[in-house]
Amino acid sequence: MVFASEAAVKLRGVAKRYADIVAVDHVDLDVKHGEIFGLLGPNGSGKTTTLKMILALIKPDYGSVNVLGIKAEDDPVAVKRQVGYVPESPRLYEFLTGLEYLDFVGDIYGLDTSEKKTRIEEYLEAMELEGREGDMISSYSQGMKQKIALISAFLHKPKLLLLDEPLSGLDPRSARIVKDFLRKLTAQGVTTIMSTHILEIAQAMCDRIAIMYEGRLLALGDMKELRRKARLPGSDLEDIFLKLTGTEDIRAVVEALLK
Amino acid sequence: MNWKNVLRLINVDIKSGRLIRGKKLRRYRERRTFQYLLYGGAFVLGIVIGLGVGIVYNAVPDPQVKTLVEQGVRLLFLSFPTMVLLYSLVFTTMSQIQRMGVKSSIQLPYWLPITWEEHTLASTVAHLIGFPLASVILFSSAIATVSIYLETTHLAVLTIFALVASAFLASTTTEIFRVLQVRLIGAVYKSSGKAALWVRFFGSLLFLIAFYIVWFSLTSGGSSIALIEMLAGAQQAVWFVPYVWLGMALASFMNGMLAQTVIFSLASLLFILVLFYGAVKLNARFGLYEPPAITVSRGAYVPKVGFLGKLGFSSLEAALIRKDFKAFTRRRELMYIFITPLVVLLVPLMQYLGIYGGPVPPGASRFLSAWVLLAPGALMAVMLGTMIIGEEGGSVWLFFSSPITARSLVKSKYAFIIIFSCIVMLVCGVVGILISRPSPEITIALLIESVLLIFALGAVSLGAGIKGADFTEVPRPRMVRPLTAIVYSLFCLVLALAIFSPLLLYAVTAGYIPVTVVHIPASVFLPKIDLYIAVSISAVIALVVTFVFFKIALKNAKEFLIKAEI
Numbered sequence: 001m002v003f004a005s006e007a008a009v010k011l012r013g014v015a016k017r018y019a020d021i022v023a024v025d026h027v028d029l030d031v032k033h034g035e036i037f038g039l040l041g042p043n044g045s046g047k048t049t050t051l052k053m054i055l056a057l058i059k060p061d062y063g064s065v066n067v068l069g070i071k072a073e074d075d076p077v078a079v080k081r082q083v084g085y086v087p088e089s090p091r092l093y094e095f096l097t098g099l100e101y102l103d104f105v106g107d108i109y110g111l112d113t114s115e116k117k118t119r120i121e122e123y124l125e126a127m128e129l130e131g132r133e134g135d136m137i138s139s140y141s142q143g144m145k146q147k148i149a150l151i152s153a154f155l156h157k158p159k160l161l162l163l164d165e166p167l168s169g170l171d172p173r174s175a176r177i178v179k180d181f182l183r184k185l186t187a188q189g190v191t192t193i194m195s196t197h198i199l200e201i202a203q204a205m206c207d208r209i210a211i212m213y214e215g216r217l218l219a220l221g222d223m224k225e226l227r228r229k230a231r232l233p234g235s236d237l238e239d240i241f242l243k244l245t246g247t248e249d250i251r252a253v254v255e256a257l258l259k
Numbered sequence: 260m261n262w263k264n265v266l267r268l269i270n271v272d273i274k275s276g277r278l279i280r281g282k283k284l285r286r287y288r289e290r291r292t293f294q295y296l297l298y299g300g301a302f303v304l305g306i307v308i309g310l311g312v313g314i315v316y317n318a319v320p321d322p323q324v325k326t327l328v329e330q331g332v333r334l335l336f337l338s339f340p341t342m343v344l345l346y347s348l349v350f351t352t353m354s355q356i357q358r359m360g361v362k363s364s365i366q367l368p369y370w371l372p373i374t375w376e377e378h379t380l381a382s383t384v385a386h387l388i389g390f391p392l393a394s395v396i397l398f399s400s401a402i403a404t405v406s407i408y409l410e411t412t413h414l415a416v417l418t419i420f421a422l423v424a425s426a427f428l429a430s431t432t433t434e435i436f437r438v439l440q441v442r443l444i445g446a447v448y449k450s451s452g453k454a455a456l457w458v459r460f461f462g463s464l465l466f467l468i469a470f471y472i473v474w475f476s477l478t479s480g481g482s483s484i485a486l487i488e489m490l491a492g493a494q495q496a497v498w499f500v501p502y503v504w505l506g507m508a509l510a511s512f513m514n515g516m517l518a519q520t521v522i523f524s525l526a527s528l529l530f531i532l533v534l535f536y537g538a539v540k541l542n543a544r545f546g547l548y549e550p551p552a553i554t555v556s557r558g559a560y561v562p563k564v565g566f567l568g569k570l571g572f573s574s575l576e577a578a579l580i581r582k583d584f585k586a587f588t589r590r591r592e593l594m595y596i597f598i599t600p601l602v603v604l605l606v607p608l609m610q611y612l613g614i615y616g617g618p619v620p621p622g623a624s625r626f627l628s629a630w631v632l633l634a635p636g637a638l639m640a641v642m643l644g645t646m647i648i649g650e651e652g653g654s655v656w657l658f659f660s661s662p663i664t665a666r667s668l669v670k671s672k673y674a675f676i677i678i679f680s681c682i683v684m685l686v687c688g689v690v691g692i693l694i695s696r697p698s699p700e701i702t703i704a705l706l707i708e709s710v711l712l713i714f715a716l717g718a719v720s721l722g723a724g725i726k727g728a729d730f731t732e733v734p735r736p737r738m739v740r741p742l743t744a745i746v747y748s749l750f751c752l753v754l755a756l757a758i759f760s761p762l763l764l765y766a767v768t769a770g771y772i773p774v775t776v777v778h779i780p781a782s783v784f785l786p787k788i789d790l791y792i793a794v795s796i797s798a799v800i801a802l803v804v805t806f807v808f809f810k811i812a813l814k815n816a817k818e819f820l821i822k823a824e825i
Binding site for chain 2: 055057059076077078080081083085087090091092093095096097099100103104105107108109110111117120121132133134135136138139
């Protein structure tokens with residue numbers, strides 16, 4: 001079922017359980033077109049499950065997920081065609097070279113041969129992988145593998161990017177390139193939803209941020225709105241995050257660890 | 260050495276079997292009964308065999324026959340250590356080949372307080388888990404039971420010690436082989452440049468061929484009894500080879516030469532220690548060695564214009580087929596699938612050429628050509644089908660996150676199975692035809708049958724492979740749940756017989772196979788069948804099977820892509 005939608009991603013009453021664990025607890029969320037949206041939360045708060053439901057990888061138990069006007073449940077393949085995804089620890093085909101892997105992904109998304117060639121060469125140059133593209137991925141460092149995973153997500157020019165810890169393992173220069181590139185994509189109308197634990201990155205990059213805790217959405221908005229909700233004017237995202245998730249009292253934990 | 264660390268590491272290896280897709284890991288409850296079923300079964304079987312031999316021994320009234328049984332049992336005791344050594348070498352080597360491609364937790368000693376001694380010992384013992392350990396238990400329980408009847412308890416105790424030591428010796432040798440081959444492969448990569456991949460592929464195949472030729476030559480005669488006879492005789496001749504010293508110690512003990520028994524036992528112990536510490540030193544030196552990168556291409560990127568596209572595959576399907584082709588020629592842990600067609604080809608060929616087994620019976624060439632033309636391709640289709648989804652391992656996330664439909668997935672995987680199996684069939688078939696020279700008519704009929712088998716069994720096993728996929732990669736890729744693989748392999752065998760039965764009927768009625776060979780009583784009327792009709796009936800059966808199981812594979816693929824919660 002396809003229908004017009006103002007928000008790029010629309011979640012309504014979405015819930016997901018794994019046996020007796022509630023991974024996502026009736027979440028309502030709208031992500032606007034062309035914004036960088038940060039999804040924050042402690043480990044096990046439901047961020048990755050939410051991302052996977054948006055990608056139509058996981059079917060929600062309740063509620064609906066609408067991505068770029070497509071109901072995810074009805075046509076998951078159509079959703080995947082529009083989305084670029086980088087999982088938290090991407091496992092690549094280590095027996096392929098970087099070039100072969102990107103060629104493979106390009107073919108999976110049905111890219112035209114000349115377009116594929118141009119894009120692959122551009123991205124390899126931008127990510128400074130030139131000279132190593134013909135080597136098997138098994139010999140790549142973690143950061144190089146992350147770069148290949150990022151390029152494979154960007155390659156088909158998706159309208160929505162779902163990035164789980166996208167800058168993990170990248171050197172500062174490559175991280176900066178990715179950040180600037182994401183901002184440029186935003187200007188072109190591409191929506192990005194990223195999950196990260198590096199709060200400085202989230203604060204610097206995201207237009208809006210959602211903080212999840214135990215599967216629920218605790219707070220949502222830009223930095224100004226988050227500060228107001230946390231009643232912490234002038235504070236940074238770390239303080240807001242710790243206060244909202246009720247984990248700010250870390251002194252006792254540190255002291256216990258020191259014993 | 261911290262023995263608890265060793266046990267913990269071995270335990271990790273045993274527990275790796277838990278990581279099967281779909282298994283709930285929370286509140287995991289170990290089913291120890293099932294886990295130890297293989298060993299318990301081997302133990303019980305050993306006792307039953309021992310009791311059987313013992314009862315026969317007691318029941319025999321003739322003292323001459325009694326002496327013969329006694330001599331036979333002693334011969335068995337004598338050759339068991341070397342036999343266990345050989346079997347353990349084969350199984351641990353195969354296990355290592357499967358592990359090679361996976362960068363498992365081998366770097367653990369690097370950051371955890373585990374010494375190389377502990378790591379090497381754990382690794383050596385862990386390789387024995389499974390069939391080698393089960394065979395040691397089987398032989399030991401049989402020996403112990405028999406010895407009660409034959410009153411050879413002392414010899415039995417010594418034999419059991421020798422068995423355990425032999426298994427350990429084999430595993431330590433494999434450990435050394437593993438470390439050395441990692442270093443050697445590094446040197447090969449460096450020197451062969453772009454050709455490294457093909458050097459590795461053909462090198463691996465050559466290794467497997469050499470390994471099996473040695474193995475089959477050693478087990479000449481095909482039966483374990485022949486092996487035992489051969490070992491008992493050969494041990495004496497090659498007494499200077501340290502690997503037979505355990506057997507020599509037993510032989511000396513049997514002959515009442517205590518001094519020699521002690522010398523060979525101590526020498527064996529020393530040899531095991533030297534090998535073990537050699538493995539430790541090699542592990543410490545090369546255990547963390549990373550072979551240099553394989554550079555496959557340099558220069559301008561030229562995207563491949565698809566030949567597969569011309570065959571009607573979409574770019575997505577063609578990409579999946581190309582990727583799988585690279586996987587099966589580049590991933591070392593997948594190369595073991597070539598073992599089956601190699602064995603299927605080598606055994607009858609060696610038999611036919613007189614390298615292995617007894618004299619060739621008249622008319623054997625007919626069977627050889629039929630077997631070599633039919634079996635390798637069909638077996639390859641079954642093996643590929645069951646493992647083709649599970650081989651994706653952790654990289655399977657890409658399937659779930661990219662726009663791959665169930666139809667594309669099944670179509671591309673099925674096409675790969677067919678193409679790859681047909682290549683194997685042709686390569687093996689050409690060798691078989693050149694040697695046994697069947698008539699053109701029979702050659703064509705067998706080729707058609709083989710293709711039919713590949714199509715039908717490929718569809719059946721693909722459906723099973725999707726349903727029973729196991730993405731565990733550490734310590735070795737599992738690819739398919741063992742129960743699924745066993746059940747579907749048996750099912751494929753039944754289907755293969757059903758598809759092949761019209762041609763079999765033709766072969767019997769046309770006199771290609773004597774009625775006595777297939778054990779059909781003369782009173783049973785066998786209708787004569789024309790070759791073309793036989794092949795046509797086979798084709799109909801195969802097409803029905805293919806159609807039904809392709810649909811099942813599609814259904815399984817749909818479920819598989821929906822249930823992406825790995």
